[in-house]
Amino acid sequence: MKTTARTWQDVKTHRKSAIPEGLWLRCPGCAKMVYRKHLEANLHVCPECSHHYRIGAAERVKQLADPDSFQAMFTELAPTDPLKFKDLKGYKDRLLAEQVKTGAIDAIKAGRCFIKGREAMLCSLDLTFMMGSMGSVVGETITRAIEEATRTQLPLIIVSCSGGARMQESGLSLMQMAKTSAALARYDDAGGLFISVLTDPTTGGVTASFAMLGDVILAEPQALIGFAGPRVIQQTIRQELPEGFQRSEFLLKCGMVDRVVARGQLRNEIGRLIDYSGR
Amino acid sequence: MSSFYRLEFEKPVLELEKRIEASETRLTEAATANPPGEGTGSPEVESLRSEVDRLKQDRHRLLTDLYSDLSPWNTVRVARHPLRPQTRDYIDMICRDFAELHGDRRFGEDPALVTGFARIGPIKCMVIGHQKGRDTQEKLACHFGCAHPEGYRKALLKMQLAEKFNVPIVTLVDTPGAYPGLGAEQRGQAEAIAVNLREMSRLRVPIVSVVIGEGGSGGALGIAVADRVAMLQCSWYSVISPEGCAAILWKEANEQTNSAAAKALKLTARDNLELGIVDDVIPEPVGGAHRDPKTTAENLRQWIVSRVQQLRQIDADTLVRQRYERFRKLGQYTEQAESAGNPA
Numbered sequence: 001m002k003t004t005a006r007t008w009q010d011v012k013t014h015r016k017s018a019i020p021e022g023l024w025l026r027c028p029g030c031a032k033m034v035y036r037k038h039l040e041a042n043l044h045v046c047p048e049c050s051h052h053y054r055i056g057a058a059e060r061v062k063q064l065a066d067p068d069s070f071q072a073m074f075t076e077l078a079p080t081d082p083l084k085f086k087d088l089k090g091y092k093d094r095l096l097a098e099q100v101k102t103g104a105i106d107a108i109k110a111g112r113c114f115i116k117g118r119e120a121m122l123c124s125l126d127l128t129f130m131m132g133s134m135g136s137v138v139g140e141t142i143t144r145a146i147e148e149a150t151r152t153q154l155p156l157i158i159v160s161c162s163g164g165a166r167m168q169e170s171g172l173s174l175m176q177m178a179k180t181s182a183a184l185a186r187y188d189d190a191g192g193l194f195i196s197v198l199t200d201p202t203t204g205g206v207t208a209s210f211a212m213l214g215d216v217i218l219a220e221p222q223a224l225i226g227f228a229g230p231r232v233i234q235q236t237i238r239q240e241l242p243e244g245f246q247r248s249e250f251l252l253k254c255g256m257v258d259r260v261v262a263r264g265q266l267r268n269e270i271g272r273l274i275d276y277s278g279r
Numbered sequence: 280m281s282s283f284y285r286l287e288f289e290k291p292v293l294e295l296e297k298r299i300e301a302s303e304t305r306l307t308e309a310a311t312a313n314p315p316g317e318g319t320g321s322p323e324v325e326s327l328r329s330e331v332d333r334l335k336q337d338r339h340r341l342l343t344d345l346y347s348d349l350s351p352w353n354t355v356r357v358a359r360h361p362l363r364p365q366t367r368d369y370i371d372m373i374c375r376d377f378a379e380l381h382g383d384r385r386f387g388e389d390p391a392l393v394t395g396f397a398r399i400g401p402i403k404c405m406v407i408g409h410q411k412g413r414d415t416q417e418k419l420a421c422h423f424g425c426a427h428p429e430g431y432r433k434a435l436l437k438m439q440l441a442e443k444f445n446v447p448i449v450t451l452v453d454t455p456g457a458y459p460g461l462g463a464e465q466r467g468q469a470e471a472i473a474v475n476l477r478e479m480s481r482l483r484v485p486i487v488s489v490v491i492g493e494g495g496s497g498g499a500l501g502i503a504v505a506d507r508v509a510m511l512q513c514s515w516y517s518v519i520s521p522e523g524c525a526a527i528l529w530k531e532a533n534e535q536t537n538s539a540a541a542k543a544l545k546l547t548a549r550d551n552l553e554l555g556i557v558d559d560v561i562p563e564p565v566g567g568a569h570r571d572p573k574t575t576a577e578n579l580r581q582w583i584v585s586r587v588q589q590l591r592q593i594d595a596d597t598l599v600r601q602r603y604e605r606f607r608k609l610g611q612y613t614e615q616a617e618s619a620g621n622p623a
Contacts, residue, residue, distance in 0.1 A: 076614045079613075087529055167544070170518045171518060207473075228460075228464070
């Protein structure tokens with residue numbers, strides 16, 4: 001009698017998930033087994049080696065905002081398929097599948113909240129949704145959040161984690177880079193404080209627009225941050241890339257970020273920066 | 280013409296041109312054998328002459344057909360044609376008294392972005408443009424039109440100089456993308472582009488941009504946050520190159536997937552016009568800019584002069600506000616009424 005051996009094909013789909021499932025996990029940082037509950041209690045940071053796991057926007061907002069203070073905004077915005085884009089799969093189907101998988105409409109959460117008692121506008125990209133890529137909805141949500149923060153004179157915090165601009169909306173995605181950056185120019189003119197938090201990974205069109213425009217730029221440890229992906233760079237220059245290239249600590253050395261901040265310290269850091277700015 | 284670089288889809292044109300060349304040689308031979316003098320030329324010369332005319336008309340018709348219905352992937356190929364005019368060619372053809380300015384005052388000089396004061400027709404302006412390079416040496420120095428952070432910072436510095444003296448800005452976009460390399464990352468490629476986007480949005484002088492060849496992603500947009508944006512007819516402008524897109528979404532880049540990606544990305548001038556990403560398409564002569572750089576340059580010149588003159592009529596506050604609104608409205612989404620209670 002045949003046993004129903006599970007093939008790689010059966011397991012693969014589970015392994016690919018960005019957020020790990022299951023009771024025990026093998027930490028990619030130290031290869032030790034970590035109890036899931038302990039990991040969650042530790043803000044999804046490995047208690048053994050402090051490897052920062054990737055987290056979705058809902059978890060991010062929960063971690064940063066004071067309990068029950070987050071009020072989601074601009075949730076009425078939903079993506080369409082303006083180009084009727086089709087690769088191996090149609091964009092419409094892809095969107096629907098992602099929406100079913102994540103329960104989110106697109107790759108962003110935005111709203112007002114309090115952080116350690118200071119009122120702020122908080123946006124977080126969501127890398128569980130199409131790798132946090134920026135299409136029209138992400139761009140529009142961020143722009144509205146910036147405009148709202150300008151109007152209400154609130155500090156602005158954007159947590160980035162993204163593969164870049166969303167290919168399926170092509171030129172329109174590209175234009176979101178200009179749109180969000182232009183809104184930040186007005187926010188800057190109005191004297192607003194923008195704290196940009198870079199997390200693993202922040203690349204492409206997101207890095208090359210609002211993510212690098214923070215008055216203060218914070219980065220989580222070991223996050224991959226760059227314009228081009230490491231593979232593209234390797235193909236271009238045909239040399240080995242140095243150890244730790246494009247990681248937060250590397251960017252700190254290059255003078256591209258202000259501070260590398262562990263996840264557990266983010267709330268404190270943001271709070272005191274808001275205090276220093278007097279906003 | 281025989282050493283002229285050939286695109287695959289232009290093969291039928293090459294066949295015709297070979298026949299034209301052969302007939303022309305025969306015509307010269309026949310004409311020297313029967314020198315004109317007594318009345319009309321010999322019947323042989325006459326028939327050869329009409330054959331050459333007929334073949335030339337065929338060639339023109341064929342080129343018109345081919346270029347009136349270029350596939351997106353073939354458009355990309357025309358945009359990358361090695362003889363397609365580049366920024367420096369246009370500067371030579373349409374600018375007078377070009378005063379090139381170098382350096383970003385921070386790190387170095389990037390020849391992939393050319394900047395300087397120039398006069399175009401009746402206007403003085405600051406010209407900023409990507410240069411891919413003509414010969415091998417220049418191509419290597421320019422990294423084939425892929426600018427480094429110092430290039431983007433140089434561009435911004437010169438644009439701010441123009442703003443200081445109330446001089447309008449003209450940018451010519453022609454890049455496969457910003458340079459992906461070690462030094463570029465270390466020196467903040469992303470930051471350099473991001474700052475350009477933010478600062479260009481609030482420059483208080485008119486800015487016009489034209490995609491003259493390749494408009495590759497952030498590297499293109501980094502000098503293209505303008506009041507009016509146009510594309511030459513056979514250029515492309517998109518968030519990623521067709522090859523890059525095919526490699527990611529189709530898992531491999533080959534002839535077929537590149538072509539499919541080029542189509543899906545809606546990267547042609549006409550597509551971008553429909554999406555509202557560009558305001559105008561500047562026509563190219565039959566057979567593309569590389570066949571007739573002079574006419575292309577003249578079309579480009581007319582567009583630049585007319586748009587800058589229009590924008591000159593607008594006061595700075597309105598100009599900056601309208602530029603903001605131009606980009607503010609780009610993007611397509613729906614706004615659904617929420618099923619649950621909508622917070623006021």
